Amino acid sequence: MPNPTAAILVIGDEILSGRTRDANMHYLANELTHRGIALKEVRVVSDDRDAIVAAVNALRTTYDNVFTSGGIGPTHDDITADCIAAAFGVGIDVRDDARAILEKRYSELGHEMNEARLRMARIPDGAALIDNPVSGAPGFSIGNVHVMAGVPQIFQAMVASVLPKLTGGAPLLSQSIRINRAEGEIAGPLSKLASDFPDLSIGSYPFIKDGAYGVNIVIRGAEGAQVDAAVTRLCTEFAEFIG
Amino acid sequence: MPNPTAAILVIGDEILSGRTRDANMHYLANELTHRGIALKEVRVVSDDRDAIVAAVNALRTTYDNVFTSGGIGPTHDDITADCIAAAFGVGIDVRDDARAILEKRYSELGHEMNEARLRMARIPDGAALIDNPVSGAPGFSIGNVHVMAGVPQIFQAMVASVLPKLTGGAPLLSQSIRINRAEGEIAGPLSKLASDFPDLSIGSYPFIKDGAYGVNIVIRGAEGAQVDAAVTRLCTEFAEFIG
Numbered sequence: 001m002p003n004p005t006a007a008i009l010v011i012g013d014e015i016l017s018g019r020t021r022d023a024n025m026h027y028l029a030n031e032l033t034h035r036g037i038a039l040k041e042v043r044v045v046s047d048d049r050d051a052i053v054a055a056v057n058a059l060r061t062t063y064d065n066v067f068t069s070g071g072i073g074p075t076h077d078d079i080t081a082d083c084i085a086a087a088f089g090v091g092i093d094v095r096d097d098a099r100a101i102l103e104k105r106y107s108e109l110g111h112e113m114n115e116a117r118l119r120m121a122r123i124p125d126g127a128a129l130i131d132n133p134v135s136g137a138p139g140f141s142i143g144n145v146h147v148m149a150g151v152p153q154i155f156q157a158m159v160a161s162v163l164p165k166l167t168g169g170a171p172l173l174s175q176s177i178r179i180n181r182a183e184g185e186i187a188g189p190l191s192k193l194a195s196d197f198p199d200l201s202i203g204s205y206p207f208i209k210d211g212a213y214g215v216n217i218v219i220r221g222a223e224g225a226q227v228d229a230a231v232t233r234l235c236t237e238f239a240e241f242i243g
Numbered sequence: 244m245p246n247p248t249a250a251i252l253v254i255g256d257e258i259l260s261g262r263t264r265d266a267n268m269h270y271l272a273n274e275l276t277h278r279g280i281a282l283k284e285v286r287v288v289s290d291d292r293d294a295i296v297a298a299v300n301a302l303r304t305t306y307d308n309v310f311t312s313g314g315i316g317p318t319h320d321d322i323t324a325d326c327i328a329a330a331f332g333v334g335i336d337v338r339d340d341a342r343a344i345l346e347k348r349y350s351e352l353g354h355e356m357n358e359a360r361l362r363m364a365r366i367p368d369g370a371a372l373i374d375n376p377v378s379g380a381p382g383f384s385i386g387n388v389h390v391m392a393g394v395p396q397i398f399q400a401m402v403a404s405v406l407p408k409l410t411g412g413a414p415l416l417s418q419s420i421r422i423n424r425a426e427g428e429i430a431g432p433l434s435k436l437a438s439d440f441p442d443l444s445i446g447s448y449p450f451i452k453d454g455a456y457g458v459n460i461v462i463r464g465a466e467g468a469q470v471d472a473a474v475t476r477l478c479t480e481f482a483e484f485i486g
Contacts, residue, residue, distance in 0.1 A: 047446070
């Protein structure tokens with residue numbers, strides 16, 4: 001059975017302006033790989049209603065799971081929840097269970113509920129809440145779309161709430177070999193290896209370190225014996241350039 | 244006149260698997276902002292022909308400039324140049340000027356030209372080469388699409404070759420103020436500020452540091468006097484929580 005697929009949608013001008021470097025994509029990419037869910041696409045869009053709605057609809061109809069990051073706070077530029085409702089064509093309003101979570105939280109902290117904070121209890125019709133043990137305000141899942149906060153600590157806590165509920169797949173096995181040789185020197189034998197092991201994914205990732213060229217070869221597959229056989233052959237062919 | 248727009252397309256399974264954390268997006272986002280080119284969207288797709296062709300065509304017809312990163316090396320998994328040719332519906336073959344650059348480079352280094360390396364001289368018909376002072380093998384521009392290597396040192400050198408040739412825009416002015424208060428406490432006054440300054444973009448980026456909540460407010464606009472006026476009002480309203 002093929003592995004389930006996923007896409008990530010990062011929402012926020014602060015990433016696109018270069019002011020902030022996104023951390024959520026890399027974090028979730030690793031978590032998905034561990035669970036055997038194949039991340040196929042990432043998009044970053046600005047805080048723009050049309051852009052968000054179009055991206056949500058393109059991704060949710062293409063992949064098994066979509067995860068969004070950002071835009072669900074209390075301020076005027078937090079428009080993700082409304083965009084998700086628009087993408088699904090459903091209504092959105094303050095929901096009692098979400099409001100109760102916020103009221104309990106603010107009461108514990110001695111903060112006041114106010115109009116801005118109440119916006120965080122607005123949930124699209126038919127969604128299920130995602131627990132936020134960090135700051136209270138919940139995310140939500142609707143259909144195959146999981147809507148989470150952009151602050152990395154909260155995003156990670158929400159990922160921990162959501163992932164165990166999803167269907168995973170057989171974890172893809174992967175081995176990585178570093179070869180201290182320019183990519184152009186090993187491309188021929190590597191191509192031969194790839195065609196001899198058609199069920200494996202063999203990726204070649206060049207790097208430059210301290211002025212020297214090298215390549216990380218990553219061999220991925222579902223069958224451990226096949227991965228091992230390909231790794232053994234590669235290590236034999238390039239023994240003098242490994243280590 | 245509105246600022247020119249741009250999108251970035253990052254090509255590579257290694258980012259999606261979480262093995263590598265992308266650095267090119269963040270680097271280019273900053274460079275574009277400095278030149279007054281508005282980055283509107285980023286996509287990351289896997290080493291898959293259909294996915295690359297579809298993304299290139301969607302982005303190049305939507306934005307003024309598209310920058311791609313990755314997949315132009317000598318190995319079997321480097322398919323970007325062929326995908327770009329397919330997206331534009333043009334041919335692709337080894338080109339004499341690109342081959343001459345590679346031959347000169349390898350001769351200087353005492354390396355041999357081989358079939359794999361010659362793949363890096365395959366350039367879509369009608370493209371202009373992008374200089375690669377780091378490792379020789381050129382990128383290329385075709386139409387409004389600029390195709391560059393994924394290795395960060397090479398990517399950055401190619402960006403330096405390409406950007407001066409593009410039409411920039413008036414740099415957007417931006418000021419950032421850190422307020423040591425939870426976002427929900429300042430959302431009301433902030434929303435009022437945003438509606439009083441409709442020509443400015445006022446972004447609110449919450450964070451958690453050492454267990455305390457705070458917000459970075461970023462105010463962007465083309466008119467320095469307006470940005471200053473908004474910053475002054477914000478600093479006056481929240482004087483006790485700044486610093």
